[in-house]
Amino acid sequence: MDWKLPNSATTTPEADQLVRDVLAGDTEAFAGLVRLYESDLWRIASVMLRDRGATENMVQQAFMDAYAHLDQYQLGTDFGAWIRTVARNRLRKELRTASREDRRLAVYREQLAERLRAEGPNPHDDGNLYLAALRGCREDLPERDAALIRMRYEMGWSFETIASRQGQTQEAVQRMISRIRVRLRACIEGKLSTI
Amino acid sequence: MNHIDELTDRLIDGTLSDTDGTELETLIASDPTARDHYLALLNVEAALRGLRTDLDLGAATVRRIKAERAERTATAVMAEIVERPAPKWSRRSSSRRWRWVAITAFAAALLVGVWFLSPAPNTPAPLANPGVITKDVARIRTLSGSVEILNLGESVATSADQTLVLGQTVQTIGEDSVAVLEFPDGTRLELQPDTTVRFTAVGDENGSPRKLFLVNGQLTAVVTGGRTVVGTGAADVVARNGSFSMGTSGPESVRVEPKDGDVQVVRGEPATPMLLSPGRAAFVRDEATPIHIESPFKIGTVPRNRLDFAGAYTVAFHADGQEVWAGSAKQLVRWRIGSEGRGTTTQRELFTPSAKNDGYLAVITPDRRALVACRVDDREDRVVVRNLPVGDVRHTIPVRVTEPRFLCASPDASWVATTGSKPNKALRVWETATGQERFTRDLEDNCYCMASSPDGRLLALNPADLRRSSNNKLVFLNAATGEQVFSLPTRRVVTALAFTPDGRYVAAGFNGAVQIWDVPGRQLVRTIEGFERVVTCLAFGPGEKLLAAGTGDGQVWVWSVETGRRVQVLETGNRGVRSIAFSPDGKTIVTATNKAPVALWDVAPEPVKDPEGDT
Numbered sequence: 001m002d003w004k005l006p007n008s009a010t011t012t013p014e015a016d017q018l019v020r021d022v023l024a025g026d027t028e029a030f031a032g033l034v035r036l037y038e039s040d041l042w043r044i045a046s047v048m049l050r051d052r053g054a055t056e057n058m059v060q061q062a063f064m065d066a067y068a069h070l071d072q073y074q075l076g077t078d079f080g081a082w083i084r085t086v087a088r089n090r091l092r093k094e095l096r097t098a099s100r101e102d103r104r105l106a107v108y109r110e111q112l113a114e115r116l117r118a119e120g121p122n123p124h125d126d127g128n129l130y131l132a133a134l135r136g137c138r139e140d141l142p143e144r145d146a147a148l149i150r151m152r153y154e155m156g157w158s159f160e161t162i163a164s165r166q167g168q169t170q171e172a173v174q175r176m177i178s179r180i181r182v183r184l185r186a187c188i189e190g191k192l193s194t195i
Numbered sequence: 196m197n198h199i200d201e202l203t204d205r206l207i208d209g210t211l212s213d214t215d216g217t218e219l220e221t222l223i224a225s226d227p228t229a230r231d232h233y234l235a236l237l238n239v240e241a242a243l244r245g246l247r248t249d250l251d252l253g254a255a256t257v258r259r260i261k262a263e264r265a266e267r268t269a270t271a272v273m274a275e276i277v278e279r280p281a282p283k284w285s286r287r288s289s290s291r292r293w294r295w296v297a298i299t300a301f302a303a304a305l306l307v308g309v310w311f312l313s314p315a316p317n318t319p320a321p322l323a324n325p326g327v328i329t330k331d332v333a334r335i336r337t338l339s340g341s342v343e344i345l346n347l348g349e350s351v352a353t354s355a356d357q358t359l360v361l362g363q364t365v366q367t368i369g370e371d372s373v374a375v376l377e378f379p380d381g382t383r384l385e386l387q388p389d390t391t392v393r394f395t396a397v398g399d400e401n402g403s404p405r406k407l408f409l410v411n412g413q414l415t416a417v418v419t420g421g422r423t424v425v426g427t428g429a430a431d432v433v434a435r436n437g438s439f440s441m442g443t444s445g446p447e448s449v450r451v452e453p454k455d456g457d458v459q460v461v462r463g464e465p466a467t468p469m470l471l472s473p474g475r476a477a478f479v480r481d482e483a484t485p486i487h488i489e490s491p492f493k494i495g496t497v498p499r500n501r502l503d504f505a506g507a508y509t510v511a512f513h514a515d516g517q518e519v520w521a522g523s524a525k526q527l528v529r530w531r532i533g534s535e536g537r538g539t540t541t542q543r544e545l546f547t548p549s550a551k552n553d554g555y556l557a558v559i560t561p562d563r564r565a566l567v568a569c570r571v572d573d574r575e576d577r578v579v580v581r582n583l584p585v586g587d588v589r590h591t592i593p594v595r596v597t598e599p600r601f602l603c604a605s606p607d608a609s610w611v612a613t614t615g616s617k618p619n620k621a622l623r624v625w626e627t628a629t630g631q632e633r634f635t636r637d638l639e640d641n642c643y644c645m646a647s648s649p650d651g652r653l654l655a656l657n658p659a660d661l662r663r664s665s666n667n668k669l670v671f672l673n674a675a676t677g678e679q680v681f682s683l684p685t686r687r688v689v690t691a692l693a694f695t696p697d698g699r700y701v702a703a704g705f706n707g708a709v710q711i712w713d714v715p716g717r718q719l720v721r722t723i724e725g726f727e728r729v730v731t732c733l734a735f736g737p738g739e740k741l742l743a744a745g746t747g748d749g750q751v752w753v754w755s756v757e758t759g760r761r762v763q764v765l766e767t768g769n770r771g772v773r774s775i776a777f778s779p780d781g782k783t784i785v786t787a788t789n790k791a792p793v794a795l796w797d798v799a800p801e802p803v804k805d806p807e808g809d810t
Contacts, residue, residue, distance in 0.1 A: 027276060028273070030273065030276065031269040031273050034273075035269055038269070046241055046245040047241040047245070048241075049207075049237065049240060049241055049244070051769075053790060060268055063268065063272045064272060064276070067276060069282075070282070071282075096336060096337070104206055104219055104220060107223050107234065108233070108237045130238070130242060131245070159208075174208055178200075178201075178204040178208075181204070181207075181236060181239050181240065182236065184239050184243075185235050185239045188235075189235065
């Protein structure tokens with residue numbers, strides 16, 4: 001099974017052209033940049049462990065930050081790396097304002113802040129190894145568990161919806177997904193420890 | 196699964212009780228292994244949430260979800276770009292950029308040198324530990340928009356992380372301005388737009404509290420490190436988890452609702468504290484009226500029935516009351532609920548040409564013969580009027596999708612009105628039969644809602660003057676010509692409107708109040724207050740006996756029109772309520788809420804006794 005890091009491109013001509021268009025006055029072209037990089041930013045924002053609406057809002061704010069400072073992007077470099085840095089800066093701000101929001105997540109957010117501090121502006125990103133490990137672990141899941149993860153995290157369904165589709169109780173679905181999370185944690189730790 | 200995993204799971208799933216929470220915190224603090232387990236499980240959860248974009252991109256479903264979300268984000272971002280002032284970009288050449296970087300680095304080095312050589316650095320002190328007395332009463336942690344600090348009436352430079360001292364006043368100026376202040380004990384204060392606070396006491400060694408004063412003598416909040424104390428006010432105050440936020444939307448009222456921990460409500464000098472626990476709420480109308488403490492009241496959280504259609508923008512009952520229609524730009528769902536309201540049969544009509552998502556505006560006309568909706572698929576999209584219940588296109592209105600911000604249709608859909616946002620705020624009214632524009636009227640300010648009178652002759656709207664509440668009025672235009680017929684002085688920014696079916700009364704919703712006006716008599720007949728939330732939609736029940744208001748935080752409040760008493764509060768979730776409708780017999784309400792299922796709720800019988808309890 002291959003779950004090594006993918007190679008990243010170092011230039012982004014398609015994005016560069018859109019940046020040129022926006023800076024030349026074609027504001028609508030910015031929507032193209034949003035479509036290209038929304039998924040990257042979603043992944044960064046999701047670590048805040050807020051609900052989907054708040055995560056989506058943070059992604060939008062990151063794009064607004066990028067738009068406001070678009071002239072600072074150096075054409076001919078990696079726009080993806082640049083906008084991920086913008087998003088991380090937004091995440092840092094969010095972490096500062098959220099630091100006391102939920103004390104039960106305080107330790108986790110401290111760890112997150114520490115991770116962000118340790119990351120340089122390097123475009124070739126943090127977390128890919130972890131995600132690659134997760135991908136490998138998901139492939140090892142039995143079909144029923146994989147389906148539950150798809151419904152919960154890819155489709156974004158509530159426990160209630162999953163329960164009604166599966167003909168099970170909400171509590172049972174919740175318990176199953178809890179167990180899968182714990183199994184994934186053990187699997188990821190195992191994979192990362194062998195690197 | 197071990198105990199720390201169980202507790203972390205409950206935290207992730209939002210089912211952690213306070214007792215569990217305390218145990219979780221203790222375990223994390225005392226047991227490094229438990230802490231590691233906790234962190235690792237949260238990391239898995241975070242990575243899984245990122246799945247919605249990262250893995251299995253080959254699956255058609257995930258592609259669709261991703262495209263929809265990206266489109267939603269693109270639409271929201273582009274709408275915000277249109278609203279904001281244009282950024283001042285400069286294109287620097289590479290060599291000039293490096294020259295600028297070098298100059299900055301040199302300046303920074305120079306500043307660092309000066310700082311090291313300075314005998315007494317004049318930088319703000321770090322936040323004190325709890326209990327340590329300092330003259331720094333607070334520190335600005337976040338600011339956006341226009342925030343001003345006044346020292347003896349003189350403006351001083353404002354920056355994030357700035358320390359605020361005794362006697363200084365903080366103002367947030369304008370609708371986009373927000374400041375978050377943090378106190379040494381960790382309490383946070385959020386200043387909403389157009390809020391002014393002065394710091395009047397710094398505390399002492401004996402633990403006397405720090406005090407803040409909302410200018411004009413309306414609100415004093417005292418931060419003690421434990422309990423939050425809130426005084427009389429003309430501001431919205433909501434205390435949550437050791438923080439509280441306030442805004443100045445309601446000119447003369449405040450509602451305090453602690454979500455976690457106790458809050459003391461005090462007023463005037465000498466202060467008379469009144470303890471408020473979660474589940475209770477205090478309502479202060481003005482300085483002369485006693486504080487009203489509401490008894491805990493039951494909030495309905497379980498609907499009778501649900502329909503899985505999170506994108507619905509508009510809902511209506513069929514005339515027989517046994518079917519609910521829910522619509523968006525993409526689809527119409529006919530939900531056969533039956534006489535008991537428990538049916539689950541649905542007929543889903545996906546419109547052609549197909550739309551990628553549910554759009555962002557839609558209304559079913561009161562005669563239930565048309566669905567008017569904005570499509571948001573591409574630049575060529577339009578406002579589309581469809582025949583109900585089939586869903587075929589009746590007319591298409593040539594309005595660019597980024598233009599309409601609010602939409603209103605006459606009861607028979609013979610005309611459609613749209614308003615845009617800055618900089619295109621004009622009201623435009625369209626003849627649906629021909630697609631021709633009836634008239635355009637420039638508006639000085641944004642308009643947040645519109646409504647047609649039941650006979651379709653009047654169009655009511657409120658161009659919102661956010662700077663001066665007293666200027667606000669509900670304007671009635673001749674829907675044929677655009678000429679103003681009359682206006683009603685609401686004195687607040689109207690956020691939702693609903694006429695009674697006979698057109699005699701109109702209900703106007705605000706942030707924290709609903710007014711009911713006698714339209715022919717031009718008189719205010721009732722003001723309902725005490726809920727301090729932004730009203731997003733309104734609906735009268737049959738016979739105009741009940742009035743329901745949806746709020747921006749997912750509640751539906753139902754009142755008796757005759758007495759103004761609260762009959763019921765429904766909790767649909769934490770998202771804004773988009774549309775409400777009563778069943779023809781008035782026994783059921785259907786709600787459409789942002790990102791939540793369409794839900795059917797039993798209407799509670801009107802209580803004989805005042806449900807708002809003691810005063």
